Amino acid sequence: SDHYIETPFDLSNVMFVTTANVAHQIPRPLLDRMEVLYIPGYTELEKLEIAKHHLLPKQKRDHGLEEEQLVIDEEVLMQLVRGYTRESGVRNLEQQLAAICRKAAKIIVGDAEVKSVVVDAAKLKEFLGPSKFRYGMAELEDQIGAVTGLAWTEVGGDTLVIEVTVMPGSGKLTLTGKLGDVMKESAQAAFSYTRSRSIALGIDPQFHEKNDIHIHIPEGAIPKDGPSAGITIATALISALTNRPVNREVAMTGEITLRGRVLPIGGLKEKSLAAHRAGIKTVLLPKDNERDLRDIPDSVRSEMTFIPVAHMDEVLEHAMATKLSDLPSGDEPITAEVAMPPEGDREELPPMGTH
Known part of the structure; x- marks a missing residue:
């Protein structure tokens, strides 16, 4: 019933069609009563x-x-x-x-x-007049502590370089670049994964107590959020701590877990086109996103290599320009020696699963 002229209307056979740029601003009760068709932007x-x-x-x-x-x-x-x-x-x-x-x-x-x-x-x-917009491009040379990530935006894909600097300090972790809560959590997850795998990665297990770590994503005036930068942050962090450069022709996208698993992401088509535009030759993507490769134009797929990965070990294998075994002796990362107590002084631990 119309509240102005108090006239009843039969809406049982009426369909309303509305449009919106983003869905997260639609009230949840209304969204639950709608059938949503997601239409991607033009590439x-x-x-x-x-x-x-x-x-x-x-x-x-x-x-x-x-x-x-x-x-x-x-x-x-x-x-x-x-x-x-x-x-x-x-x-x-x-x-x-x-x-x-x-x-x-x-x-x-x-x-x-x-x-x-x-x-x-x-x-x-x-x-x-001069160009109004600019896009990220691939680095000119391999960098230590700098990795090219791929981002999805409402107007298409883009590249972003994640930088990590390690300084002597007391274990402070700083995140800058106007990051959203989800991306901050991804950085924390990448940091915890690196700590848990420090010895296997050739990193001093006490690095978090002796150093301050600064993670920065440039263009700080632009808000950034989402979980798909997880493996990029982890790779940049490990590169900075091991002094190993990252291949400049590699870009990546994927969410990371505390155990190093790589989880799927969205917007692969737009991200791949952004990588192609930037001159990237190889893209690392989550294994579960392999089915989305069919959406990428053939002209782009023919000029790039797409490598599905399921774990951070695979990411590091393809992203690092040098392997640990290839580093000169003077550049070997420092690994802490763990002192074991004498045989008679060792405390027996209870069996697994009892606590």
């Missing part, structure tokens, strides 16, 4: 095809331009998508194409000798 390759076959021809017609009067090649269109838009749809992309068409039309109308405008990288910058 860069999809935006490029939409621009070529639909948006650009439409804007040319709207601005009175013939097909040959404005020429934009595929490389410049991709530069437009990457440098001047950051969205899940194509609304801003169409606005930028409209701006280019207006400027081209003005040039052609103002000069009778100009029959066509060719937009290259320089002309794009002249028309639209």
Whole structure:
């Protein structure tokens, strides 16, 4: 019954269709009564095809331009998508194409000798100004304590470099980079895993008492959250503590458990495209996400290597640029010697499972 005019309505055969950018802000009682269809945003390759076959021809017609009067090649269109838009749809992309068409039309109308405008990288910058957005790129050389992770955002995937610095101190763990609670918990889990496996990894078991550890994710003004940085944080931490560099051409994503298991994540398609854009050659992904590889475009899969991993041991095997056995003697990590008491002074422990 309408509360304003007190008129009854029969809504039994009415279906309401609504849209939302994120689901976590919808009240839970309402969400439980809805059927939710998750529609992913367009990838860069999809935006490029939409621009070529639909948006650009439409804007040319709207601005009175013939097909040959404005020429934009595929490389410049991709530069437009990457440098001047950051969205899940194509609304801003169409606005930028409209701006280019207006400027081209003005040039052609103002000069009778100009029959066509060719937009290259320089002309794009002249028309639209400097690039408005930037994306992470692969490191130029192998780094110690710096690992490339992959992130999903509402406007697509991106790369992020997780940095770890170890300093003499008293065991303080510092996390910076505007991290959410879930990512902070992932960092704590990675730290605990490293402590539990310190001897096997060639790390002084007392490292947490002798050093302060700082974990930082750059671009600190941007909020970051989610569990999929777990193995990335663990790899960066182990790299810093063992003084072993990480292969710059490797990126990774996956949640970590205290026992070192790698759990599945979401957004693999978007993350893989971000890695491809950044020049990454190898992506480490959770074993359970192997089925999602079919969603990645063939053009990307053919140029990259995807390695499913189930445990941190596999992650370290593929990510580290050097193995422990390959380090020069002067670079061997310090491993603490555990002093055992004399035979007669040893205390017998109760059998497992009795306490």
